[in-house]
Amino acid sequence: MNQFLIEKRNPILFPESAADFSKQLETLKTELKALMADNPEGKDFYLKTAVDVAVDLRSWLAEWVLVDLVKTEDITAASNNLLAFAKDFGAAEAAAEGEKEIEAIASSATKKLCDLNKEGKANTVWGHDYASGLTHSLRRGARWVTSNPCKIQLFKKDFPDYYQELIAEIKRENAGATPAVMAAQMFTKVCAISARALYPIFKATDKQYGFVCMQVDPRDIKDTDAMIKQVEFWYDAMKKELGVEEPNVVFKLPAVEAALEAARILLEKNYKLCMTLNFTVTQHLRFAEILSKGKKNGYLVLMGGQLDDQIAKELEAKGVENAKDIAKHGAEAVIRKSYRLLAEKGYKNLSIMTAAVRGPWHIQNSFAPVGGAPVLITTVTGKINQFDAEPTPFDSLMDQPIEEKYLEVLKTSDVFNKAICTPDEGLLTWENLYEYPPFVAFFTQFVAAYQEIEDDFK
Structure with missing residues (x-):
């Protein structure tokens, strides 16, 4: 900060x-x-x-x-x-x-990955998944920042006095506005801190990187119009806050049915999008078709750590030994299948962005083959330090099959089967997505965090 x-x-x-x-x-x-x-x-x-x-x-x-x-x-x-x-x-x-x-x-494995990417010998890049502490990551090659309601809450916890100053500033600048509008402006203020630090990278990469992600209000998850209006509101707010004509912002929409039309409309208006609350091949394929038609790069998040957590929980309930170790291969299977299918369909201007990183294995799972679409990793300082201390080989395993001994156990998990299936297989529908454990876990956190931000202005 x-x-x-x-x-x-x-x-x-x-x-x-x-x-x-x-x-x-x-x-x-x-x-x-x-x-x-x-x-x-x-x-x-x-x-x-x-x-x-x-x-x-x-x-x-x-x-x-x-x-x-x-x-x-x-x-x-x-x-x-x-x-x-x-x-x-x-x-x-x-x-x-x-x-x-x-x-x-100099000895950072993460920096080495970025060096290899610049040399054309690797095809994976990464970004910072926190609302502060960006310098440590920029020094090791991070090139964007992601945010969500929980990250704003962590900013509040880390900088309580400054957060209160921002509340007072927002109330002065938005006199008479609703708490909802002022809560949205808290995202503007906090995300602008990272956006300013990243703007030179935005310019240096011809606007490909150097962006900050802003996630729409999760309480509007079934409201297409509300998603569109908030993106438009934030774009104008960030233009004013940063003093630029084109703010370095990517907007995160939830990968749900109501966002299908929102994504289409926003892409027609030339906004840059990232689909979050995303755990499955089905969600990736549904939105890939839409995002690939945009003029700018789009991103499909895979919240792999949360997916693996829920698979492990289900396997443990079944009495499976080493459930957590086996579950680590869940997100691994999903990203490899998604990556292959997206390539087969020839989608352009589209990358998978892995999130909810739990350890070096999730970083290893994200290494993309040279010549294909790049894969993006978004993670926090602690996980980068862990990877630097326990680096894995940089070779891509994206085209490797999952070992059968793991796949056999994973297929006993309903969470895994819904994650790995395609839309045609129909195991995951838009309706039962709202009951899907990985989705529920993150969505519940996002709603509570956003509501707390709004309550700060009441």
């Missing part, structure tokens, strides 16, 4: 030229010296900013633009110069922590 850091690093990490890079570095040091002179109590904060930018220069943030403008040795020298600057003003401890982070980034 360090907006000061974002403001100071973006001109350095995303300069217009090598000369501009050098100029921005000197400007930063001059500004920090002046700030420390005017506000000695803030000295540690300002020096930490110098250290953070030094670390950013040695991270994946430099790969978007800087490495094409400035020699690697000059980037390293600039980083070392900022670390020396911090040390000269007495911030040796902060500089040492920065050097430690530089080493951690």
Whole structure:
């Protein structure tokens, strides 16, 4: 949530030229010296900013633009110069922590995955699944942010004072508005923090990445018109909040029947969409046909961890030994079948986005073959750190069959059978989706979290 850091690093990490890079570095040091002179109590904060930018220069943030403008040795020298600057003003401890982070980034398996993707040797990218703490992820190659009502609640928990400041700000700016409108504006305010940090990536990738996902009100899950209106409301709100004509936003709709028409209409209006609350091949195929007709890339979420959790719960109730280990192959089977069917149907501008990551195995399951559609992973800092500590091979297994010994047990699970079936097989219908355990688990959380945000304005 360090907006000061974002403001100071973006001109350095995303300069217009090598000369501009050098100029921005000197400007930063001059500004920090002046700030420390005017506000000695803030000295540690300002020096930490110098250290953070030094670390950013040695991270994946430099790969978007800087490495094409400035020699690697000059980037390293600039980083070392900022670390020396911090040390000269007495911030040796902060500089040492920065050097430690530089080493951690260099050995990060997640960063290595991004390196391979840039080299054309891998076909999987990833994003940050939280409303704060983005810098750690950007340094390891994250290229977007996802949000949902639960993430806004976690932001409230992490930053209670700032959350209250936002409530007061929203009430001033939206005097006379309903609590529902003001709750929607809380998403605008919180998501805009990430959107500002990501906007240079949005520009550097010709608007393909560098976006923040905003999820429509789950209480309107059966209301097509309400979904459309909220997307339009948020688009205009983000334009105003960010001060741009085209905000870097992707809108998350639930993969339910009412969203079929909402997705069609919104795509005609050129909005970028991501289908969430998605656990099954049936949902993927139903929405793939629609999203593939859009002019922009669309995304089909697979909330694999929640699917595996519910399969495990069902198998445990049946007395199956090692139910949790076997259940790990549930989402694995679903993503491989979906990926194959989407490729066979020739759908374009479409990627699966895996979510609810439980461990390195879910990341491994998401590695896409080079030459096919990319797969996106969205996850949190803890899971990235776990993957960095316990990396798996980067080879794609997407075309490999599930071992029969696991598949035999998985087929005893009603949750799994509904997840793996196609629309023609008819095991999962729009009506029984609302009773489907993985769907119910997340939907219930989303509704409660959104309602709490609205209650904050009553």
